[in-house]
Amino acid sequence: MSWALEAEGLTRTFGGGRTLLGRRRPAVHAVQGADLAVREGETLGVVGESGCGKSTLARMLVGLDRPTEGTISIGGQDTAEPARGDRRALARRVQYVFQDPVASLNPRKTIRQTLEAPMRRLLGLDAAARRQRLAELMAAVSLREEFLDRYPHEFSGGQAQRIGIARALAADARVIVLDEPVSALDVSVQAQVLNLLDRLKREFGLTYVFISHDLSVIESVCDRVAVMYFGRIVELGTARELFARPRHPYTALLMRSAPTPGGRRIEAEAEPAELPDPLNPPAGCAFASRCPRADATCRDRRPPLEPNGGSLAACWHPLDATAPAGADLGDHG
Amino acid sequence: MVSLALGRRSAAAASGRPSPFRLLVANRLSALGLAVLVAIAALAVLTPLLPLPDPDVTDPAQRLLRPGAEGALLGTDHLGRDILSRLLWGTRVSILVGLSATAIAALAGSLIGLVAGYAGGATDSVLMRGIDLVMAFPYILLALGIVAVLGPGLLNALYAIAIVNVPFFARNIRGITLGLARREFVDAARLSGASHPAVLFGEVLPNVLPTIVVTMSTTVGWMILETAGLSFLGLGAQPPQADLGSMLGEGRKLLFTAPHVSVIPGLMIFALVMSINLVGDGIRDVLDPRLKSGALAAPGAATAVRRDTIPDAPAPGPVLAVDGLRTEFRTGDRVYKAVGGVDLTLAPGERVGLVGESGSGKSVTALSLLRLVPTPPGTITGGRVTIGGDDQLAASDEALRRLRGGRVAYVFQDPLTTLHPLFTVGDQVMEAVRAHQPLSARAARARAIELLERVQIPSAAARFDAYPHELSGGMRQRVCIAMALANDPELIVADEPTTALDVTVQAQVLKLLRSLSEERGSAVLFITHDFGVVSELCDRVAVMYAGRIVEIGPTAEVLAAPAHPYTAKLIDCVPVLGQPERRLDAIEGLPPAVDRLPEGCAFAERCPFAEARCRDGDISLDNLSGDPLSGDPLSGDRAARCVKPLWGEA
Known part of the structure; x- marks a missing residue:
């Protein structure tokens, strides 16, 4: 099994540098030192709350944003180099599905124009080949071909997202980064799109990087999961292991906060949840101020992402691997 | 230009909404302007075919004939030239110059605006500072300066007016482009392999085009006026060529002896510019999406109610009794039955979840309770909403105002849009208190801080002076809840209050809502799409589909x-x-x-x-x-x- 996508030490800093007068400009580290590797045919989930850097990470993976540091290679080729010279080579290997399906379609272009653009520009297909591929794509995402000559405002959110997925497939890329692909959709439509994504993956042998804030969606579609907090990956493991036995207290907190229909009562932190100031990040673990297990070590030194049981966790005091999910949080330190 | 705006294939027409042309004509002033403009344009186009004397041939013997004289319908000027002929030929020149200047200004200005807005950064700074430089001079002075350098003449006046108007287009278009260039469909086009010029002209330009058309239609009148101004000063059309401005200038000296020489071209300028501006305003109203969405239609203080029958009063007891509530939206000839007969009762202290997908009518139901649905287009067409024993659909505006934020309080989805950005959160909580209780400023402040503490905002006294943007999403929603609690409501209507929040914050807000409702005995109507949230908070749940409750129970x-x-x-x-x-x-x-x-x-x-x-x-x-x-x-x-x-x- 080979790696479809590898990212090493990925860092993105906004701002920074100096002004004309030599004053230091404030810098915000949206993503810091993220290492990711996705196997071919796998779905890697990236989960986290707003401001954790998951969308910045996604944009870097597809070349919409350039990492400040670190390397990304897709299918064994470093994308930093060709991205400079030939963005199209990158777009043929990795594509992106947007969160807001309607906003990602140009309101003044028909669906046909939108879907033909990648075929013409990236694959250089002639008119006949494009027509055939359009028919295949529309069939693949279960839309009628007559929709091709309509404008985006005539579609519901779910239909628009199918078109967004068809566009990602049009360039024949093997890796698809999905940034919150179902969070703008109604729940009944959400299931349609998730099932569609699952079928397409099997039919076309795709590899997904699936970004979401919704743990239950992540758990149901992903093989492996990375949990992000404040720009860093704090836990990484197989979905089964990570959700059954979370090691990082933040992962456990996320799981206990998610309401389930008819399930157990959710638990909430006593203190209002606030992220650290991004302009003045803490020296140690970013989660320490919210963590019931935190001690002096956590506040002074940043924990590395280390193997722990079957997962990787960045925590000085990881939760016990043998205990069930979330059981022993709060009775320590 | 008009045909460009109107010729666009419109799917709206097919869906029952009136076409842009019909909207334009429906505006009476614009229709009048259009009629006058079409008449003038037709005359100008047909001028060479009409049996008119040569406009430039002088005949001193026939000088200053009054209008109605034989052979000269509008009289003659001081050199004996036929005024009607000169007027029509002059109108032709003025329209041509005005249109050409507009086209040049639009082309150059839009191009600068597009490039500046799309490229951003240093390119934007350099281009826009250049534009600022042009704008720093009063425009007529600048036009005079340009003509002075280039020398007088119609063509040079045209250039001057075009240059003077470039900033107007550049700034307008840059603003629009700036917003569009960061939209997701632009990213999507880049991922489809489009180069920067392809994105700019293929993706952004089609979306900017309506704005360019609107700007052109509202400026072309000005351009004609400015051309006339330069000609009036002798810097535009040179004798003997006729142009509305130069005719006016020549007639000026004879204003008292032969007023018709100057009044007639003056009236033509008035009619031309006025009709163009009326049509331009009409086009703007039709094409501007903000105006189309009804931003100009000011909704009333309460939703209009038109009920044929009123259900009987329910048994006393419940905090809220809704009986057969129907709310409709009317646009064009379509009637959207958003709420099609909802029955619901809430006992004191009871928490009921209203679950549905978007478009199921759950939010409209919540807003209809206190008649908060904007009219137009919303109308309540049936049912009864009983709060505190009274039918609120029959209540006066004053009674409704007392109820809103008093016995019944709302918490909405997005706290950033419900809080006013220019007032501190403390002021806004205070306002909620004082709207219903006659408290002094000091007492209201103390009460506001107490409320902020009750929703567990840490160091509430210090946060009192914070602005909404300085707080996190969770904190802002707590402030909204504090405002809702200001007058100890019997019923809190919460419309997706946790949907925009992170899951850990949502957990806290849900816990807070539950403990507040238990402490105070407030009933809660909780609107959501998430069964998990309902299961966490609500005693009963009602499921809505297509405007009606399809199931209700514990x-x-x-x-x-x-x-x-x-x-x-x-x-x-x-x-x-x-x-x-x-x-x-x-x-x-x-x-x-x-x-x-x-x-x-x-x-x-x-x-x-x-x-x-x-x-x-x-x-x-x-x-x-x-x-x-x-x-x-x-x-x-x-x-x-x-x-x-x-x-x-x-």
Whole structure:
């Protein structure tokens, strides 16, 4: 099994540098030192709350944003180099599905124009080949071909997202980064799109990087999961292991906060949840101020992402691997 | 230009909305302007074909003839030239110059604006500072300067006016482009392999074009006026060429002896510019999306109510009793039945969840309770909403105002848009208190701080002076809840209050809402799409579909054994944490449009159990007997709108 996508030490800093007068400009580290590797045919989930850097990470993976540091290679080729010279080579290997399906379609272009653009520009297909591929794509995402000559405002959110997925497939890329692909959709439509994504993956042998804030969606579609907090990956493991036995207290907190229909009562932190100031990040673990297990070590030194049981966790005091999910949080330190 | 705006193929026309042209003509002033403009334009186009004397041939013997004289319908000027002929030829010149100047200014200005807005950074700075430089001079002075350098002449006047108007286009277009260039479809085009010029001209330009057209239509009148101004000063059209401005200038000296020489071209300038501006305003109203969405139509203080029959008053007791509530939206000749007969009661202290997908009518139901749906286009067409014993659909505006934020308080989805950005959160909580209680500023402040503490805002006294943007989303929502609590409401209507929040913050806000409702005994109507949240907070749950409640009952029972197939499907299509193996049972298809509701059950099209009788007649919300869990007969607090519920007898 080979790696479809590898990212090493990925860092993105906004701002920074100096002004004309030599004053230091404030810098915000949206993503810091993220290492990711996705196997071919796998779905890697990236989960986290707003401001954790998951969308910045996604944009870097597809070349919409350039990492400040670190390397990304897709299918064994470093994308930093060709991205400079030939963005199209990158777009043929990795594509992106947007969160807001309607906003990602140009309101003044028909669906046909939108879907033909990648075929013409990236694959250089002639008119006949494009027509055939359009028919295949529309069939693949279960839309009628007559929709091709309509404008985006005539579609519901779910239909628009199918078109967004068809566009990602049009360039024949093997890796698809999905940034919150179902969070703008109604729940009944959400299931349609998730099932569609699952079928397409099997039919076309795709590899997904699936970004979401919704743990239950992540758990149901992903093989492996990375949990992000404040720009860093704090836990990484197989979905089964990570959700059954979370090691990082933040992962456990996320799981206990998610309401389930008819399930157990959710638990909430006593203190209002606030992220650290991004302009003045803490020296140690970013989660320490919210963590019931935190001690002096956590506040002074940043924990590395280390193997722990079957997962990787960045925590000085990881939760016990043998205990069930979330059981022993709060009775320590 | 007009034809460009009107010729665009419009899908709106097909969907029953009036076409842009009909909208334009419906505006009476614009229609008048259009008629005058068309008449003038027709005359100008036909001028060479009309049997007119040469406009430039002088005949001193026939000088200063009055209008109506034989052979000179509008008289002659001081050199004996026919004024009618000069007027029509002059109008031709003025229109041509005005249009050309507009076209040049639009082309150059839009190009600068597009490039500056799309490229941003240093390119933007350099281009826009250049534009600022042009704008720093009074425009007529600049035009005079340009003509002085280039020398007088019609063509040079045209250049001067075009240059003077470039900034107007550049700034307008840059603003629009700036917003568009960061939109997702631009990123999508880049990922489709489009180069920067392809993105700029292929993706951004088509979206900017309406703005360019609007700007052109509102400036062309000005340009004609400015051309006339330069000609009037002798810097534009040179003798003997006729142009409206130069005719006016020549007649100026004879204003008292022969007023018609200057008045006639003056009237023509007036008619021309006025008609163009009226049409331009009309085009702007039609094309500007903000105006189209009804931003100009000021809604009334309360939703209009037009009821044929009023249901009887309910038994006293409940905090809220809704009986047969119907709310409709009317646009064009379509009627959207957003709420199609909702019945709901809330006992004191009870928490009820109203669950549905977008378009199910759950938010409109919540807003209709206190008549907060904007009119136009909304109208309440039936039912009764009883709060505190009174029918609120018959209440005066004053009574409603006392109720809003008093006995009944709302919490909305997005705290950033519900809080005013220019006032501190403390001021806004204070205002909520003082709107209903005659407290001094000091007492109201103390009460506001107490409220902020009650919603667990840390160091509330210090946060009192914070502005909404300085708080996190969770904190802002706590402030909104504090405002809702300001007057100890009997009922809190919360419309998706946690949907925009992170899951850990949502957990805290839900816990807070529950403890507040338990402490104070406030009833809560909680609107959401998430069964998990309902199960966390609500005693009972009502499920809405296509504007009506399809199932209602105690939360745990409904979740464990839904009776309506829609409820069952809605529960099954959501992934549940801890059950990754569960296959998502998607509901195929889409909900029906509420302006074309089918006969019978609205869910029949998507229902696996539907049969003929489901599509026939009105299906009522009937109590269900029998307990799905134990088999015991039940008090009858569950009901479903289904002819063959999944369990029990309807």
